Structure formats: structure tokens, C-alpha cells
Amino acid sequence: MNFCSECGAPTLWQVPADDNRPRHICSACHTIHYENPKIICGCLVTFEDQVLLCRRAIEPRHGLWTLPAGFMENGETAAEGALRETWEEALARPTLAGLYALTSIPHISQVYMIFRATLATPDHAPGPESLETQLFKADDIPWDELAFQTVRKTLKHWVDDQSRGHYSLHEMDIAESERARA
Ligand SMILES: [Zn+2]
Numbered sequence: 089m090n091f092c093s094e095c096g097a098p099t100l101w102q103v104p105a106d107d108n109r110p111r112h113i114c115s116a117c118h119t120i121h122y123e124n125p126k127i128i129c130g131c132l133v134t135f136e137d138q139v140l141l142c143r144r145a146i147e148p149r150h151g152l153w154t155l156p157a158g159f160m161e162n163g164e165t166a167a168e169g170a171l172r173e174t175w176e177e178a179l180a181r182p183t184l185a186g187l188y189a190l191t192s193i194p195h196i197s198q199v200y201m202i203f204r205a206t207l208a209t210p211d212h213a214p215g216p217e218s219l220e221t222q223l224f225k226a227d228d229i230p231w232d233e234l235a236f237q238t239v240r241k242t243l244k245h246w247v248d249d250q251s252r253g254h255y256s257l258h259e260m261d262i263a264e265s266e267r268a269r270a
Contacts, residue, residue: 089112089121089123092114092115092116092117092119092121093121094114094117094119095114095116095117095119097114097115097116097117098115099112099113099114099115099121100112100113100114100115101113104120111123123197124197125197125198125199126159126160126197126198126199127159127160127166127169127198127199127200127201128157128158128159128160128198128199128200128201129157129158129160129166129167129169129170129173129200129201129202129203130155130156130157130158130170130173130174130200130201130202130203131155131156131157131170131171131173131174131182131184131202131203131204131205132155132188132189132202132203132204132205132242132243132246133155133156133174133178133180133182133205133206133207133212134204134205134206134207134246135206135207135209135210135223137225137226137250138210138223138224138225139223139224139226139229139243139246140155140156140178140180140207140212140221140222140223140224141153141154141155141221141222141223141224141229141230142154142155142156142177142178142214142217142218142220142221143214143218143219143220143221143222144217144218144219144235145214145216145217145218145219146217148235149235149236151219151233152233152234152235153230153233153234153235153239154234154235154236154239155202155239155242155243156173156174156176156177156178156180157170157173157177157200157202158173158176158177158217160201166187166201166203167184167203170184170201170202170203170205171184171205174205175215176215176216176217177214177215177217177218177221178212178213178214178215178218178221179211179212179213179214179215179221180207180211180212180221181207181211182205182206182207183205183206183207183208184203184204184205185203185204185205185206185255186203186204186257187201187202187203187204187257188202188203188204188242188245188246188255188257188258189201189202189238189241189242189245189257189258189259189260190202190257190258190259190260191238191241191242191259191260191261191262192260192261192262193238193261193262194261194263195263195264200238200242202238202242204255210223226246226247226250226251229243229247237262237266238260238262241258241260241262242258242260245258
């Protein structure tokens with residue numbers, strides 16, 4: 089942020105009084121513009137023994153497969169955001185079955201909240217941000233064509249949990265060093 093969103097004056101990159109890290113501070117009105125991590129919410133949607141993936145029609149990672157997920161909006165709950173994104177990207181209306189994966193990605197200041205959700209019927213179709221949507225059995229997941237490391241890790245947990253017949257919340261961190269393998 090180079091200019092203050094309150095008054096338009098240039099901002100400075102300084103540590104405010106009683107703080108311990110630099111912030112964008114307005115040189116004129118002295119507003120401190122805090123920036124905090126963004127939350128991405130979405131669903132791991134299943135129908136019977138299959139998981140629903142979307143092939144991205146947008147950058148980044150155009151053409152690769154992902155879970156339906158996106159930035160949480162102001163004024164909605166995480167669960168509402170997860171269902172909204174699932175509708176927007178996969179035109180699917182699953183029933184939520186609890187939070188499934190909580191992933192911190194500190195080097196890009198993002199937190200993923202992925203809910204498990206089930207479909208009563210195999211109804212889905214690509215929304216504007218997807219090239220196609222498809223249900224995959226565990227053995228058919230396109231591991232070499234996944235868009236994000238968090239998707240890969242979440243799907244690995246799902247494959248393990250499905251084989252055990254027991255699903256539980258997974259807390260994960262993704263380090264910058266893992267990015268190259270995404
Ligand atoms: Zn200002």
C-alpha cells in the first residue's frame with residue numbers, strides 16, 4: 089500500500105508505537121493500515137467413495153485440479169463460505185460434515201479451512217472459474233496435476249481416512265520449502 093485509503097496521502101513503512109513489526113502508516117492522518125492473513129474456505133465433497141475436484145479455468149494454476157475453495161467474504165461464516173464456493177465452482181449443493189483440514193501457509197499469509205461435505209446425488213457441473221468438474225475414486229486422483237500443496241495434503245488424508253473408515257480433523261502447516269513440490 090503506497091497511499092492511505094482514508095486520505096490519499098503517501099504511507100510510510102514503520103513500526104508503530106507499542107507494536108513490534110512494521111505497518112503501512114499514513115504520513116498525513118497517521119492511520120495504521122493493518123494487514124492480516126486471508127482465510128480460504130472450501131469443501132472436500134464426496135459422493136459414495138469418490139471425491140469432487142474442479143479443473144481451474146483461472147490463474148494461478150490454470151488447468152490443474154483443486155478442491156472447490158476460495159476467499160471467505162465479509163459477513164459470512166466459514167461454513168457458509170465453503171458452501172458458496174462449492175456452488176460457484178462446482179454447482180454442487182452438498183451437506184456439511186464438519187471441519188476436516190485446517191492449514192496454515194505462513195509464507196503467503198493464508199489459512200485454509202476445508203470442510204468435509206457429502207452429496208446425496210452425483211450432481212455437479214463447472215461454474216465460471218472451472219473448466220470441468222469430476223468425481224474421482226482414491227486410485228484415480230490426478231496427483232501430478234493438482235493445483236496446490238494444501239490440496240495434495242488434504243486429499244492424502246482423505247485417502248488414508250477413507251481406507252480406515254474414520255475421518256477426523258487434520259491440522260497442517262505448509263512451509264515455503266514445500267512449494268517447489270506443489
Ligand atoms: Zn491518511
